Amino acid sequence: SRSIDLAVIPGDGIGQEVVAEGLKVLAAVLPQDVKLETREFDFGARRYHATGETLTDADLEQLKQHDAILLGAIGDPSVPSGVLERGFLLKLRFAFDHHVNLRPSKLLPGVATPLAGEPEIDFIVVREGTEGPYTGNGGTIRKGTEHEVATEVSVNTAYGVERVVRDAFARAQARPRKKLTLVHKNNVLTFAGHLWTNVFNKVAEEYPEVTTEYIHVDAATIYLVTQPERFDVIVTDNLFGDIITDLAAAVSGGIGVAASGNINPGREFPSMFEPVHGSAPDIAGQGKADPTATVLSVALLLRHLGYDAEAGRIEDAVSADLAERAALPARSTSEIGDALAVRVAG
Amino acid sequence: SRSIDLAVIPGDGIGQEVVAEGLKVLAAVLPQDVKLETREFDFGARRYHATGETLTDADLEQLKQHDAILLGAIGDPSVPSGVLERGFLLKLRFAFDHHVNLRPSKLLPGVATPLAGEPEIDFIVVREGTEGPYTGNGGTIRKGTEHEVATEVSVNTAYGVERVVRDAFARAQARPRKKLTLVHKNNVLTFAGHLWTNVFNKVAEEYPEVTTEYIHVDAATIYLVTQPERFDVIVTDNLFGDIITDLAAAVSGGIGVAASGNINPGREFPSMFEPVHGSAPDIAGQGKADPTATVLSVALLLRHLGYDAEAGRIEDAVSADLAERAALPARSTSEIGDALAVRVAG
Ligand SMILES: CC(C)[C@H](C(=O)O)[C@@H](O)C(=O)O
Ligand SMILES: CC(C)[C@H](C(=O)O)[C@@H](O)C(=O)O
Numbered sequence: 001s002r003s004i005d006l007a008v009i010p011g012d013g014i015g016q017e018v019v020a021e022g023l024k025v026l027a028a029v030l031p032q033d034v035k036l037e038t039r040e041f042d043f044g045a046r047r048y049h050a051t052g053e054t055l056t057d058a059d060l061e062q063l064k065q066h067d068a069i070l071l072g073a074i075g076d077p078s079v080p081s082g083v084l085e086r087g088f089l090l091k092l093r094f095a096f097d098h099h100v101n102l103r104p105s106k107l108l109p110g111v112a113t114p115l116a117g118e119p120e121i122d123f124i125v126v127r128e129g130t131e132g133p134y135t136g137n138g139g140t141i142r143k144g145t146e147h148e149v150a151t152e153v154s155v156n157t158a159y160g161v162e163r164v165v166r167d168a169f170a171r172a173q174a175r176p177r178k179k180l181t182l183v184h185k186n187n188v189l190t191f192a193g194h195l196w197t198n199v200f201n202k203v204a205e206e207y208p209e210v211t212t213e214y215i216h217v218d219a220a221t222i223y224l225v226t227q228p229e230r231f232d233v234i235v236t237d238n239l240f241g242d243i244i245t246d247l248a249a250a251v252s253g254g255i256g257v258a259a260s261g262n263i264n265p266g267r268e269f270p271s272m273f274e275p276v277h278g279s280a281p282d283i284a285g286q287g288k289a290d291p292t293a294t295v296l297s298v299a300l301l302l303r304h305l306g307y308d309a310e311a312g313r314i315e316d317a318v319s320a321d322l323a324e325r326a327a328l329p330a331r332s333t334s335e336i337g338d339a340l341a342v343r344v345a346g
Numbered sequence: 347s348r349s350i351d352l353a354v355i356p357g358d359g360i361g362q363e364v365v366a367e368g369l370k371v372l373a374a375v376l377p378q379d380v381k382l383e384t385r386e387f388d389f390g391a392r393r394y395h396a397t398g399e400t401l402t403d404a405d406l407e408q409l410k411q412h413d414a415i416l417l418g419a420i421g422d423p424s425v426p427s428g429v430l431e432r433g434f435l436l437k438l439r440f441a442f443d444h445h446v447n448l449r450p451s452k453l454l455p456g457v458a459t460p461l462a463g464e465p466e467i468d469f470i471v472v473r474e475g476t477e478g479p480y481t482g483n484g485g486t487i488r489k490g491t492e493h494e495v496a497t498e499v500s501v502n503t504a505y506g507v508e509r510v511v512r513d514a515f516a517r518a519q520a521r522p523r524k525k526l527t528l529v530h531k532n533n534v535l536t537f538a539g540h541l542w543t544n545v546f547n548k549v550a551e552e553y554p555e556v557t558t559e560y561i562h563v564d565a566a567t568i569y570l571v572t573q574p575e576r577f578d579v580i581v582t583d584n585l586f587g588d589i590i591t592d593l594a595a596a597v598s599g600g601i602g603v604a605a606s607g608n609i610n611p612g613r614e615f616p617s618m619f620e621p622v623h624g625s626a627p628d629i630a631g632q633g634k635a636d637p638t639a640t641v642l643s644v645a646l647l648l649r650h651l652g653y654d655a656e657a658g659r660i661e662d663a664v665s666a667d668l669a670e671r672a673a674l675p676a677r678s679t680s681e682i683g684d685a686l687a688v689r690v691a692g
Contacts, residue, residue: 075533081543085533114571116462133479133500138537144544148504150537154479158494185585187421187431191484195496197427218592225460225571225596239531243589246564250571 003035004305007066007270011044012084013279014289014333015072021291021337022070022298025317028341029302029310039066043088044279045076054087060095068301069272072294073279086136093129096269098262099160100167101129101238102300103245103276107228110323111253115225121252123231126168127241129262131160132192134238156192156237161199167265168235169207179211179232180204183220183240196237220244224251249276257322259296263304271304273297287332292318295340310344317343349381350651353412353616357390358430359625360635360679361418367637367683368416368644371663374687375648375656385412389434390625391422400433406441414647415618418640419625432482439475442615444608445506446513447473447584448646449591449622453574456669457599461571467598469577472514473587475608477506478538480584502538502583507545513611514581515553525557525578526550529566529586542583566590570597595622603668605642609650617650619643633678638664641686656690663689 006026010019023038030036041063048054063069069092074084093101107113107121137153165182172180182200186193197214204212215223217240223230224247236244249258258276275293283289299314317340331339352372356365369384376382387409394400409415415438420430439447453459453467483499511528518526528546532539543560550558561569563586569576570593582590595604604622621639629635645660663686677685 081533082536082539086536090534114461116460133498134534136536138500138535140537140541142504146504146508148541150502150541152479152500152502152535152538154484154498154500156496156498158488158492162492185588187427188436188480188585188588189484189498190428190432190482191486191496192498193428195486195494198490218588221567221589221593222596222601225593226600239534242531242534242564243567247567247571247593250568254572255568 001033001035003037004030005065005067006036006038007063007069008038008040009043009069009071009074010040011072011074011279012046012076013073013281013284015044015074015279017285017287017289017333018275018291018294019070019072021333021340022294024337025295025314025340025344026298026302029313029344031310044074045079045084048079048084054084055091063092064096064269066270068270068305070298070301071272071274073275073277075279076281090134090136092272093262096272097130097264098272099128099130099164100261100263100265101127101241102261102263103127103241103248104259105245105248105252107252108319108322110326111257112326113251113253115228115251119251120229123228123234123248124171125234125236125241125245125248126164126171127236127245128160128164128238130238131156132238154189154192154239156195158195158199161196162203165199165203165235168233169203169210172210172233173207175232177232178209179213181231181234182212182214183217183234183236183244184214185217185240186214187216192237200235217244221247224248228252245276253322255293256290257292257296257318259293259300261297261300261304271301273301273304287334289333291333291337292322295337313344314340347379347381349383350376351411351413352382352384353409353415354384354386355389355415355417355420356386357418357420357625358392358422359419359627359630361390361420361625363631363633363635363679364621364637364640365416365418367679367686368640370683371641371660371686371690372644372648375659375690376653377656390420391425391430394425394430400430401437409438410442410615412616414616414651416644416647417618417620419621419623421625422627436480436482438618439608442618443476443610444618445474445476445510446607446609446611447475447587448607448609449473449587449594450605451591451594451598453598454665454668456672457603458672459597459599461574461597465597466575469574469580469594470517471580471582471587471591471594472510472517473582473591474506474510474584476584477502478584500535500538500585502541504541504545507542508549511545511549511581514579515549515556518556518579519553521578523578524555525559527577527580528558528560529563529580529582529590530560531563531586532560533562538583546581563590567593570594574598591622599668601639602636603638603642603664605639605646607643607646607650617647619647619650633680635679637679637683638668641683659690660686
């Protein structure tokens with residue numbers, strides 16, 4: 001019989017609330033014969049304040065035992081900027097080699113967008129997750145003086161670029177439009193830019209059916225608001241991916257519905273699924289958070305583990321719920337979760 | 347008697363056409379007693395193909411003799427990516443220490459925006475121009491092999507950050523809303539991020555009237571499309587500034603109207619003014635380019651040289667022209683230039 005052994009990290013702020021709904025929908029969608037086991041981990045600001053720890057080797061050892069990880073949100077204003085981001089979120093992505101950071105953007109019917117007209121938005125961003133300016137490479141000299149120098153080193157390897165580019169080509173090949181856009185800034189960041197461009201062009205030869213294009217990151221932000229229908233699959237570096245996926249989320253219904261997967265495609269380590277939004281401490285504990293992004297992250301998780309039909313059921317349920325949402329009075333976090341659980345079970 | 351000695355670099359593609367209109371409007375707006383001298387420089391793709399040169403020491407020596415530089419656009423698909431960008435545009439910005447890259451965004455009445463509703467957009471971005479990931483620092487080993495490693499080093503100094511942050515505070519102080527937003531990614535790029543944040547907070551103490559806020563670059567792209575009225579003055583690093591100003595241009599009327607100044611505030615070197623758009627080879631030579639961004643760059647140039655009244659006249663003329671544009675049949679590059687020249691003279 002089949003089973004899913006899930007590590008659950010609710011985390012900070014609204015993380016607790018949205019993860020509860022994600023698990024509710026997960027339980028509702030799984031067939032009877034699939035045994036779901038979950039183990040909760042208390043990472044985040046509370047643990048940091050209590051112990052000074054963010055993510056230890058022992059933690060990683062325990063997380064590693066699971067099939068996948070569902071995360072709510074990590075971060076709190078009481079913790080200095082960077083401590084939990086570098087010490088937990090990025091540490092986990094790097095330790096578990098989550099090199100494919102997958103972020104789909106789809107504007108569903110009935111969903112509000114800040115863009116005028118009726119834009120067609122349906123693309124996925126494959127963001128590199130273990131290199132670029134995110135490596136923590138760099139340093140500071142003469143800190144706090146008028147002669148301070150601080151550097152940040154973007155590290156890019158043929159190995160790291162090629163594997164994520166290959167992943168993106170495979171995803172583009174599997175989609176009806178079969179189009180892949182490389183986003184970088186190769187006219188200024190010429191060292192990294194040439195590596196990305198050359199690898200991209202080389203792998204492209206193996207995918208003659210995939211239409212390719214290259215766009216500078218600055219221009220990409222323009223197209224995301226003026227012609228988002230231009231994009232099908234985008235592959236890009238860690239930092240550019242961070243930036244354009246927030247913009248992509250904004251134009252395709254907001255971060256309330258933006259899901260993401262931090263994926264280790266070879267499954268040497270568990271992959272981690274999380275909403276793109278943060279911990280939103282201002283609305284935490286009030287039942288105001290939208291759990292949809294977490295529920296859609298659960299769908300990505302299921303697809304990663306091979307439960308395609310169940311993933312599709314969740315996505316359909318979300319589409320149906322969003323289509324009706326504008327006509328309904330505002331619902332609480334758990335009311336939205338309940339409604340989605342009913343739909344996927346039905 | 348007063349005089350302006352201007353270096354003019356039409357450059358590639360539509361650069362030629364838009365600069366001609368910029369000069370037309372400049373000549374029309376200047377009072378009789380101001381002597382305008384211009385000298386044209388043939389930089390760009392043509393020169394590169396003919397001589398292999400992009401910008402020599404002798405060129406810089408000649409440019410240095412002028413009060414300011416007006417540039418159209420540099421770049422052509424016939425030149426490998428990076429050659430003219432690094433070899434000309436960035437070389438000039440660095441050689442003349444253009445550390446304040448000023449990019450205003452104002453959505454004028456009658457101008458189309460991709461955003462729904464009637465957003466209020468009126469902010470300026472002060473982008474650092476001589477540091478960050480733009481220094482060309484970095485390199486490649488094992489190029490072209492499967493073991494290639496390419497790095498890009500973002501270099502940030504207290505000296506460089508403080509002077510641009512000070513410039514931004516002074517600009518914020520001079521505006522009615524007196525608000526300054528620092529945009530960075532200090533939760534991930536912690537070395538550079540802490541330098542920027544600390545300098546920002548330190549200088550803020552000298553400007554008690556200026557309201558300050560900090561926003562991560564990814565979140566900034568969201569706010570630029572969901573609540574652009576939030577921004578008054580933004581100060582940010584070279585790369586983040588590149589990205590968000592293209593997005594800012596897109597939401598505030600498009601790159602057809604986005605002006606920029608590469609400013610050396612101390613006037614040790616001539617400052618350079620250019621439209622944010624590129625050379626647009628696809629429409630070059632057809633009289634289709636919108637010269638408005640160049641004309642607005644001329645206004646920034648005039649303000650930099652102390653001709654505030656004339657700068658204001660140009661901005662008013664552009665506002666009036668844009669307000670009527672939707673009702674008019676499409677006009678050519680020179681027709682728009684003619685109309686603006688008539689308005690500023692009148
Ligand atoms: C919180 C931060 C470390 C993270 C990132 O920059 O990757 C977030 O912005 C994201 O996009 O998941
Ligand atoms: C052409 C390129 C070097 C330049 C930049 O990245 O600064 C351009 O995008 C700009 O914004 O002026």
